[in-house]
Amino acid sequence: MYDAVVVGGGIVGSSVGYHLARAGVETLLVDRRDAGRATTAGAGIVSPGTSSRTADDDWFAFATDAVDYYPELVDRLAAAGVDDTSYGRVGLIAAAIDDDELAPYEEATARIEARRERLPAIGTIDPSVATDRVPALAEPQRAFSVPDAARVNGQVFASALREAGRTHGLETVEGDVTGVRTEGGRGTRSGGELGEARVTGVETADGDRIDADRVVIAGGAWSPAFGEDLGVSIPVEPKRGQIVHLDLLDADTGSWPVLKGFRHHYIVPWPDGRLVAGATREAGSGFDPRVTAGGLREVLEEALRLAPGLVDATVIEHRVGLRPACVDGVPVLGAIPDVEGAYLATGHGATGLTLGPYSGKLVADHVTEETPIPDSVSVARFEDEPR
Numbered sequence: 278m279y280d281a282v283v284v285g286g287g288i289v290g291s292s293v294g295y296h297l298a299r300a301g302v303e304t305l306l307v308d309r310r311d312a313g314r315a316t317t318a319g320a321g322i323v324s325p326g327t328s329s330r331t332a333d334d335d336w337f338a339f340a341t342d343a344v345d346y347y348p349e350l351v352d353r354l355a356a357a358g359v360d361d362t363s364y365g366r367v368g369l370i371a372a373a374i375d376d377d378e379l380a381p382y383e384e385a386t387a388r389i390e391a392r393r394e395r396l397p398a399i400g401t402i403d404p405s406v407a408t409d410r411v412p413a414l415a416e417p418q419r420a421f422s423v424p425d426a427a428r429v430n431g432q433v434f435a436s437a438l439r440e441a442g443r444t445h446g447l448e449t450v451e452g453d454v455t456g457v458r459t460e461g462g463r464g465t466r467s468g469g470e471l472g473e474a475r476v477t478g479v480e481t482a483d484g485d486r487i488d489a490d491r492v493v494i495a496g497g498a499w500s501p502a503f504g505e506d507l508g509v510s511i512p513v514e515p516k517r518g519q520i521v522h523l524d525l526l527d528a529d530t531g532s533w534p535v536l537k538g539f540r541h542h543y544i545v546p547w548p549d550g551r552l553v554a555g556a557t558r559e560a561g562s563g564f565d566p567r568v569t570a571g572g573l574r575e576v577l578e579e580a581l582r583l584a585p586g587l588v589d590a591t592v593i594e595h596r597v598g599l600r601p602a603c604v605d606g607v608p609v610l611g612a613i614p615d616v617e618g619a620y621l622a623t624g625h626g627a628t629g630l631t632l633g634p635y636s637g638k639l640v641a642d643h644v645t646e647e648t649p650i651p652d653s654v655s656v657a658r659f660e661d662e663p664r
């Protein structure tokens with residue numbers, strides 16, 4: 278018997294699990310480790326100021342709160358003895374190289390001006406400053422710098438959250454949750470009467486029943502599978518992203534900033550020559566975590582356009598992730614109506630490494646103290662939708 282079961286061990290579920298355990302909730306995290314887990318493939322850019330979202334200020338406000346929370350969380354993990362989180366503020370350079378990028382560049386700088394109050398540090402830079410910092414970069418026509426942008430390795434951060442969670446009693450297990458058990462109301466698997474249902478636990482593919490009063494579904498793109506059990510439609514679907522890891526031997530890439538072009542592609546540098554170039558954005562991909570010829574070509578072509586100096590880099594790895602894309606592009610967090618003890622934490626789409634640790638905290642606070650979830654990311658915004 279647990280107080281809570283968290284389904285999913287990506288960055289979101291790991292954060293929920295950590296925060297619940299830290300609050301003294303006896304928690305079991307069950308993770309199936311699917312091929313296509315988004316957290317494993319994620320590039321790791323943490324920079325809401327350069328998001329291409331337009332006039333979406335609810336998302337922006339949530340995202341800036343989320344990035345503000347990162348340093349505090351990193352300190353807490355360190356206090357729990359977990360120092361390797363991979364998080365680092367390395368800055369970002371956004372560079373418009375070809376003519377077709379000039380219009381999106383102007384739109385981006387206009388968005389930054391409109392949000393200037395929360396983005397005080399972003400400023401235009403001379404193109405030569407950009408190429409001085411990153412010799413592999415093509416000569417840009419225009420560039421700006423985001424000094425407080427950060428990078429995070431999703432896999433390392435999620436693992437750090439689980440490790441710190443274990444110091445507070447979090448239990449973690451590999452497994453496949455096949456259903457949420459409820460009693461009473463419309464949430465029952467056998468189709469009960471309309472009314473309040475209550476979570477009693479989960480079932481696993483091994484035939485185990487795990488008793489718990491609360492279940493948090495943080496299953497990324499796979500979360501909608503629980504909609505039938507819980508009597509709701511979960512408006513999330515997979516959006517595939519393919520990404521390539523390169524090795525530029527002997528380059529001091531640890532000191533490079535993140536590089537962004539204006540065709541939605543980017544390069545995230547890591548120490549020891551590793552550079553992560555991404556990514557495709559494939560709506561309608563379904564659950565198909567394959568690396569494709571077209572995907573690789575797109576990513577490599579864009580990486581070399583942005584940074585021709587990488588032409589001799591070694592291709593060391595490709596990864597594929599299924600981003601959990603919510604229908605309105607914003608996470609879906611909080612209590613599921615009419616099913617006591619059931620919660621959702623998913624729908625983070627292309628920005629889950631930025632938002633996920635904070636979302637996990639909010640959902641854990643919501644579970645333990647009924648702290649309200651901001652309206653813009655709350656499950657409640659779908660309450661009037663047909664089930």
Ligand SMILES: Cc1cc2nc3c(=O)[nH]c(=O)nc-3n(C[C@H](O)[C@H](O)[C@H](O)COP(=O)(O)OP(=O)(O)OC[C@H]3O[C@@H](n4cnc5c(N)ncnc54)[C@H](O)[C@@H]3O)c2cc1C
Pocket residue numbers: 284285286287288289290307308309310311313314315316317318319320321322323431452453454455495496497498499500517518519520555556557597598599600601622623624625626627628629630631632633
């Ligand atoms: C190529 C790519 C690049 C990206 N780059 C960035 C970036 O630069 N910045 C950024 O902020 N975000 C980025 N993202 C987005 C980010 O990676 C995702 O939004 C985030 O990782 C989603 O985390 P999650 O925990 O919700 O889902 P996931 O990481 O997919 O984890 C879900 C987990 O739940 C498990 N699960 C599902 N169903 C069950 C079940 N029934 N039983 C047990 N376990 C189950 C799965 O096996 C999986 O391990 C990128 C994503 C991709 C694919």
